[in-house]
Structures are given as structure tokens and as C-alpha cells.
Amino acid sequence: MDNKGLWQAVLGELEVSLSRANFSTWFKNTGILGTQDGHIVVAVPNIFTKKWLEEKYQKDIQEALSKVHGEVKSVEFKVGDMGSEAAKGATTTATASDAAPQVGSPTKSQGASDNAFLNSRYTFNNFVVGSSNELAYAACQAVAKYPGDKYNPLFLYGGVGLGKTHLMQAVGNEIIKRNPNARVEYITSEGFTTAFVSSISRKKTGDFSGRFRGVDVLIIDDVQFFESKEKTQDEFFHTFNALHQANKQIILSCDRPPQAISGLEQRLLSRFSWGMTADIQPPDLETRSAILQSKAATHGVAVPSDVIEYLAANIKSNVRELEGALTQLIAHCELQGEEPNISAASGLLGHLSAKRARSGRLTARAVVEKVAGYYDLRPEDLTGPKRDKEIVVPRQIAMHIMRHELNLSFPKIAGALGGRDHTTAIHSVSKIDRQLETDETLRAEVGALRERIGF
Numbered sequence: 001m002d003n004k005g006l007w008q009a010v011l012g013e014l015e016v017s018l019s020r021a022n023f024s025t026w027f028k029n030t031g032i033l034g035t036q037d038g039h040i041v042v043a044v045p046n047i048f049t050k051k052w053l054e055e056k057y058q059k060d061i062q063e064a065l066s067k068v069h070g071e072v073k074s075v076e077f078k079v080g081d082m083g084s085e086a087a088k089g090a091t092t093t094a095t096a097s098d099a100a101p102q103v104g105s106p107t108k109s110q111g112a113s114d115n116a117f118l119n120s121r122y123t124f125n126n127f128v129v130g131s132s133n134e135l136a137y138a139a140c141q142a143v144a145k146y147p148g149d150k151y152n153p154l155f156l157y158g159g160v161g162l163g164k165t166h167l168m169q170a171v172g173n174e175i176i177k178r179n180p181n182a183r184v185e186y187i188t189s190e191g192f193t194t195a196f197v198s199s200i201s202r203k204k205t206g207d208f209s210g211r212f213r214g215v216d217v218l219i220i221d222d223v224q225f226f227e228s229k230e231k232t233q234d235e236f237f238h239t240f241n242a243l244h245q246a247n248k249q250i251i252l253s254c255d256r257p258p259q260a261i262s263g264l265e266q267r268l269l270s271r272f273s274w275g276m277t278a279d280i281q282p283p284d285l286e287t288r289s290a291i292l293q294s295k296a297a298t299h300g301v302a303v304p305s306d307v308i309e310y311l312a313a314n315i316k317s318n319v320r321e322l323e324g325a326l327t328q329l330i331a332h333c334e335l336q337g338e339e340p341n342i343s344a345a346s347g348l349l350g351h352l353s354a355k356r357a358r359s360g361r362l363t364a365r366a367v368v369e370k371v372a373g374y375y376d377l378r379p380e381d382l383t384g385p386k387r388d389k390e391i392v393v394p395r396q397i398a399m400h401i402m403r404h405e406l407n408l409s410f411p412k413i414a415g416a417l418g419g420r421d422h423t424t425a426i427h428s429v430s431k432i433d434r435q436l437e438t439d440e441t442l443r444a445e446v447g448a449l450r451e452r453i454g455f
């Protein structure tokens with residue numbers, strides 16, 4: 001049997017025991033690169049697949065190989081292109097039709113507070129303080145210590161990826177840590193709007209008011225999206241007053257200062273400025289280096305200081321990008337079996353700027369096509385009406401990518417997926433957001449997809 005025939009037979013064995021989505025995700029574009037003395041090298045398309053197969057399927061693959069091939073001593077995975085031959089091999093055999101991976105129910109914070117959709121990863125401890133964010137940090141700490149007392153409301157503003165969500169959630173986490181019975185509600189302004197609108201259509205506005213007026217701490221992220229939503233602003237105005245009068249803490253974030261939000265009612269604007277307003281600026285070079293040091297330590301990887309300085313000097317605007325570049329560098333160097341070094345870092349930066357140029361031109365349509373292709377679906381499946389699980393999850397992932405990578409508004413996202421209701425888009429994006437926290441398979445799939453799309 002030649003390598004191709006051998007791999008076909010192995011895939012045939014594996015297919016039986018795996019769901020179709022898992023199978024086509026992890027075994028597409030794989031093939032056998034070589035076999036020697038019972039040592040088999042399997043080509044995989046990217047590092048995510050490599051890690052995933054090593055962690056989850058090494059044993060199954062080795063067993064299947066032994067069944068078909070006879071004695072197999074070891075299996076090794078290598079990132080490399082098998083070309084269309086192997087791709088065909090995997091797709092033509094991927095015919096099992098069992099269900100796609102289950103989409104679990106949203107996970108809630110481990111805190112006792114029932115409504116706190118907080119991410120425990122965001123703490124004060126792992127937030128690096130520098131002159132660009134020290135005011136916001138200090139204000140958040142004061143609020144965590146004395147909620148409803150010191151600065152109410154606390155209004156944080158600053159550009160994308162500078163740590164607003166991190167800090168607000170750190171306050172929520174800290175408050176729950178100090179008082180496990182505290183009721184902390186974290187929601188985006190869009191989530192608030194959706195909940196409000198749906199309470200009207202279900203004639204349950206009383207429930208809505210009860211939910212938000214009964215909390216100890218209300219955290220509303222990205223209030224710029226309240227812009228021009230008059231009814232929601234009215235409702236929020238009353239919520240605000242009720243909480244404020246009861247000395248309950250309100251924390252708000254925005255991508256710009258309150259005065260700069262157009263389409264915001266004057267009475268709301270004046271309330272936003274009642275308490276404390278703190279801005280977050282892009283971090284300076286020193287803070288960027290410190291952030292990288294701290295993230296490297298979290299990864300448990302020693303990154304030499306010249307490499308840290310090189311990254312910090314070249315990525316200036318946004319902490320999320322800084323973090324992403326470091327993670328990629330570490331993954332790349334692990335794969336190459338080398339220590340993180342300047343030449344790898346400079347290669348990565350060149351690659352990133354090329355990617356950025358490409359993703360600037362990337363359209364929602366391209367995301368639909370790539371996501372569909374990745375899951376062996378047609379673009380029309382994603383934009384069409386079908387609600388099969390195998391289609392719904394990829395559709396939600398496409399929305400997630402459009403939101404986070406293309407920064408599209410929810411109505412635009414809904415439009416790109418065949419003119420769905422925009423609340424579906426809101427729901428889908430936040431569902432995938434939450435699920436990514438706990439679902440490793442999904443994380444790896446989305447990672448592989450982003451890599452393939454070119455982010």
C-alpha cells in the first residue's frame with residue numbers, strides 16, 4: 001500500500017469514531033509524509049492542528065495505523081503542505097454524518113453572583129500599571145474597595161484594546177471575591193439594548209427593570225453603542241437613577257469621552273460626569289515591555305529582553321496586538337525548537353504587517369466564504385435559513401470573526417449572513433465569546449480558521 005492508500009485507510013478507521021465536524025476540522029489537508037522502520041510522519045496544515053492531534057488523537061491515530069499497517073512505533077506530526085492530493089483524501093472520506101460538536105450552555109462566573117458574566121482571567125493582579133493607565137487603575141481599585149461610595153459612576157474611556165474591559169471586569173471579580181453575595185451584573189450596552197427591546201416585545205418590561213435595578217454593581221461596557229437609541233437611553237436613565245439613589249455602584253466604559261458621544265441625551269451625559277471620569281492612553285514603551293514580560297511569564301516562557309524590547313518598540317497602538325504577537329512568536333519558536341529570538345520576531349512582524357494590509361481589504365463576504373469552505377459547507381448554507389447544528393455553529397463563528405476582526409456593527413453582520421435579525425448576531429457573537437472561555441475544541445477551530453483567513 002502506498003502512503004496515500006495507507007492514510008485513506010487510516011482515515012476510514014478514524015472516521016467511524018469521530019463526529020463529522022471534528023473529523024473534517026482536524027483531518028482535512030493531512031497526509032503521510034513518510035514512513036520508515038515503523039516511524040510515521042504525518043503532515044498537518046498548521047500548528048493548531050498539530051497541537052490538537054498530538055494532544056487528543058495521537059493514540060487513536062497510532063492504533064488505526066497499527067491496524068492497517070502493522071507495527072507502528074511512533075507517529076510524529078509536522079506542519080507542511082500535502083497539496084491537493086491529501087486534501088482530497090480527507091474530504092472524500094469525511095462522510096460520517098453524526099452531529100457537530102455540542103454547543104454547551106453559557107458558563108457563568110464562578111462567583112456566587114448569579115448574573116455576573118465575568119471572566120476570571122481579568123484581575124488587578126495581572127494588569128500592568130504604567131503612566132498611561134494609572135489613574136483608571138487607581139479609580140477601579142478604589143471602587144472595588146468601596147463600591148457605591150467613592151466614585152459613582154466610574155466612567156472609563158480609551159481606544160480599542162487598551163484594557164477597559166479588563167479593568168472593569170477586575171473590579172467585578174474583586175467585589176465578588178470580597179463579598180461572595182454581591183450581585184454584579186456585567187453587560188455590554190448592546191446586550192442591555194437587546195434585553196430591553198425583547199422585554200418590550202414580550203411585555204415583560206417589569207422583569208427587565210427588576211433585573212437591572214436589583215443589582216449591587218452594574219457594569220456596562222462600550223456605552224458608545226447607546227448612541228441614538230432613545231428608548232434604551234430613557235430606560236437606562238431610570239435604571240441609573242434608581243441604582244445611584246440606592247448607593248449602588250455603576251461602572252461604564254466608552255471608546256471616547258462622554259461629551260464626544262453624539263446622539264446622547266443631555267440628562268444622561270450630565271449623569272455620566274457626576275462621579276469619576278478616567279482615561280486610558282496607549283501604553284508607553286516601558287509599559288509595553290512590562291506587559292510583554294508579564295505575559296511571557298504567564299506562558300511560562302523565558303523571552304530574552306532584547307526580543308521583548310524589539311516587540312515593544314514595534315507594536316505601539318494596542319495591547320491586544322502586543323499580546324497576540326507574543327503568543328504567535330512563542331508558538332512559532334516552540335515549533336521550530338528554538339528560543340525566542342530577534343530574527344524570528346522580525347519575521348513575524350513582517351508577516352503581521354502584510355496580514356494587516358490584507359485584512360484591511362477583507363470583506364464580510366470573504367469571511368462567509370472562508371468559514372463555509374473550512375467546514376465543507378457552501379456560502380449559501382451560512383446565509384440561508386437552515387438551522388441544522390452543523391450549519392448554525394459555523395454561522396455563529398463567522399459572525400464572531402466579523403465582529404472581532406472586522407469590527408462590523410451587528411446590523412451589518414446580520415445583513416452579511418442573509419439579512420437575519422441583528423439580535424441574532426448579538427446573541428451569536430456573545431455565545432461564541434463565552435464558549436471560547438471553556439471549549440478547547442472550539443478555541444482551536446477558531447484559531448485555525450483565523451490563521452487560514454489571514455488574521
Ligand code: ADP
Nearest residue numbers: 126127128159160161162163164165166319320
Ligand atoms: P478594551 O476593552 O479597552 O478594548 P481589553 O480590556 O479587552 O481592551 O484588553 C485587550 C487585551 O489586552 C486583554 O487581553 C487584556 O487582558 C490585555 N491588556 C490590556 N491592558 C493591559 C495591561 N495594562 N496589563 C495587562 N494586560 C492588559
Ligand code: MG
Nearest residue numbers: 164165166221
Ligand atoms: Mg472592551
